[in-house]
Amino acid sequence: MNTNASPIARLSSVVKRYGNHTAVDGLDLMLHRGEIFALLGPNGAGKSTTISMLLGLVRPDAGRVELFGEDPQQLVARRRIGVMLQSAALPPTLRVGELLRLTGSYYPAPRDLHETAELAGVTDLLKRPYAALSGGQQRRVQFALALCGRPELLFLDEPTVGMDLEARQKLWTAVRHLVAEGAGVVLTTHYLEEAEALASRVCVMARGRVLSEGSVDDLRARVALKRIRCITRLRAADVAAWPEVAEARDEGERLWLSTDSAEIVVRRLLDADAQLGELEVQRAGLAEAFTELTRAAEAPTEDNREAA
Amino acid sequence: MNAVSSAMPAASASREMGFSRVLGAYLQEARAECLRYLRNPGFMIPTLILPTAFYLMFGILIGRANGPDAPRYLLAAYGTFGVMSPGLFGFGVALSMERDNGLLTLKRALPMPPGAYLLGKVVMSIFAAAVVSCILVLLATLVAHVQLSAAQTAGLFATNLFGALPFCAMGLMLGMFIKGTGGPGIVNLIYLPMAFMSGLWFPLSLMPKAVQQIALVLPPYHLNQVALNVVGLGQEPVWPHVAALAAFTAVFLAIAVRRLRRHG
Numbered sequence: 001m002n003t004n005a006s007p008i009a010r011l012s013s014v015v016k017r018y019g020n021h022t023a024v025d026g027l028d029l030m031l032h033r034g035e036i037f038a039l040l041g042p043n044g045a046g047k048s049t050t051i052s053m054l055l056g057l058v059r060p061d062a063g064r065v066e067l068f069g070e071d072p073q074q075l076v077a078r079r080r081i082g083v084m085l086q087s088a089a090l091p092p093t094l095r096v097g098e099l100l101r102l103t104g105s106y107y108p109a110p111r112d113l114h115e116t117a118e119l120a121g122v123t124d125l126l127k128r129p130y131a132a133l134s135g136g137q138q139r140r141v142q143f144a145l146a147l148c149g150r151p152e153l154l155f156l157d158e159p160t161v162g163m164d165l166e167a168r169q170k171l172w173t174a175v176r177h178l179v180a181e182g183a184g185v186v187l188t189t190h191y192l193e194e195a196e197a198l199a200s201r202v203c204v205m206a207r208g209r210v211l212s213e214g215s216v217d218d219l220r221a222r223v224a225l226k227r228i229r230c231i232t233r234l235r236a237a238d239v240a241a242w243p244e245v246a247e248a249r250d251e252g253e254r255l256w257l258s259t260d261s262a263e264i265v266v267r268r269l270l271d272a273d274a275q276l277g278e279l280e281v282q283r284a285g286l287a288e289a290f291t292e293l294t295r296a297a298e299a300p301t302e303d304n305r306e307a308a
Numbered sequence: 309m310n311a312v313s314s315a316m317p318a319a320s321a322s323r324e325m326g327f328s329r330v331l332g333a334y335l336q337e338a339r340a341e342c343l344r345y346l347r348n349p350g351f352m353i354p355t356l357i358l359p360t361a362f363y364l365m366f367g368i369l370i371g372r373a374n375g376p377d378a379p380r381y382l383l384a385a386y387g388t389f390g391v392m393s394p395g396l397f398g399f400g401v402a403l404s405m406e407r408d409n410g411l412l413t414l415k416r417a418l419p420m421p422p423g424a425y426l427l428g429k430v431v432m433s434i435f436a437a438a439v440v441s442c443i444l445v446l447l448a449t450l451v452a453h454v455q456l457s458a459a460q461t462a463g464l465f466a467t468n469l470f471g472a473l474p475f476c477a478m479g480l481m482l483g484m485f486i487k488g489t490g491g492p493g494i495v496n497l498i499y500l501p502m503a504f505m506s507g508l509w510f511p512l513s514l515m516p517k518a519v520q521q522i523a524l525v526l527p528p529y530h531l532n533q534v535a536l537n538v539v540g541l542g543q544e545p546v547w548p549h550v551a552a553l554a555a556f557t558a559v560f561l562a563i564a565v566r567r568l569r570r571h572g
């Protein structure tokens with residue numbers, strides 16, 4: 001068995017319900033060493049429930065969750081992970097150094113205090129009480145706690161919320177360093193540029209299911225279409241009949257259309273309407289791919305109505 | 309376990325956690341709990357200052373007017389009052405807050421040894437009980453000139469330290485039911501009337517019959533009876549009170565565990 005290829009965490013056909021609401025609906029995921037896996041999705045997509053199951057906080061109703069081949073509720077499995085949650089009010093009167101020493105004590109072979117502080121950029125904060133720190137500094141301390149145990153798998157839930165640009169980039173550098181050491185990272189974020197900058201694999205969830213999984217480029221390619229918007233007297237219904245046009249509709253006074261051969265369509269548009277103005281051609285970025293994917297999943301009925 | 313080690317031999321070896329490191333984690337947790345509360349005035353004032361101030365006022369300044377035994381009598385009573393709050397506030401209120409603010413979730417996700425969280429809070433409560441007992445005994449002997457034998461002093465310490473445990477259990481139970489910022493208010497609503505109705509501030513013999521009956525089902529009443537016995541002012545046999553305290557502890561724990569199983 002190839003050690004590098006074997007997953008360090010795995011969800012197989014996992015279902016989790018809260019009352020009538022199915023938060024996670026038959027999810028299959030594998031996490032590997034040395035990759036940054038970004039879990040994206042709108043609020044309520046099931047990201048938090050997925051992470052909670054991987055951390056052993058929540059048990060699945062069906063399916064199997066494995067962390068290093070064990071039940072995540074087993075301490076031996078969790079000794080190999082580091083955790084940074086979205087909101088955790090750490091004891092305000094404890095100093096940063098004390099928090100690091102305490103969290104490090106849970107692990108078999110934690111990092112040296114100063115190595116941790118250096119990596120997370122909290123060296124100058126070690127003697128300060130947690131309550132005296134700014135929101136961004138507290139976030140950095142929480143990141144330091146996540147990496148102090150030399151984890152093989154790091155969970156980062158919205159890690160850079162409240163951080164300024166510089167702090168955010170420092171955290172990204174530190175994450176890349178950890179991955180270079182061989183750790184795997186699970187990242188949930190609302191900042192798509194963060195996923196774009198860091199992730200080697202992106203998974204988009206909506207309604208408890210995986211919509212798309214692959215590299216950032218794969219995800220972008222799923223929305224290979226480009227968008228064209230312009231003001232024209234041409235009617236959407238006529239343009240929609242052109243063979244290169246995937247979809248066309250009126251958006252207020254503008255014509256909106258999507259196509260995979262923008263150059264041909266633009267030429268044809270300009271030929272057909274000499275007065276055409278405000279021409280825009282847009283390439284789908286991760287953000288658009290994401291919006292496209294999740295909008296389709298979130299409101300299929302609404303989309304059908306628009307198309308009709 | 310075998311499947312894991314065959315898949316990842318190198319990693320597994322370094323992930324074994326020796327007994328001394330696990331013990332170290334328990335100690336770090338207890339140390340951190342003690343430190344964080346020692347530095348928190350919101351906890352220290354009700355825990356240390358209130359019993360001390362009450363004892364100075366009612367036990368020493370006014371108390372002497374009530375007879376030669378008053379400072380001795382109230383040393384037992386305010387000792388009981390003092391060891392109630394670490395468990396109720398340090399345990400109950402803290403647990404209700406930490407269930408709400410994400411700290412407990414983070415600790416459960418981290419590989420904290422099972423029980424370290426609760427044990428840390430017990431150690432902190434006993435530590436605070438020891439500190440408040442020290443202050444009261446010093447005030448009693450040095451300021452109020454209460455004569456205590458070495459056996460009585462040791463007995464009072466033992467009573468107060470063990471006496472903190474039923475209130476830890478009660479705090480744990482309350483903390484499992486209350487969630488969030490309502491905690492301090494609700495616990496105060498229980499703490500202060502319970503102290504009053506247990507006869508900690510005024511002797512029960514001066515109170516209506518109904519209050520005397522209610523006192524029988526309140527843990528502080530029984531702890532106070534044990535403490536009074538230890539300082540030489542009790543009349544009854546001690547063991548029914550000790551048994552009652554043990555029973556309260558067991559019941560509170562059982563309710564807390566039941567709640568934990570159902571709601572997590």
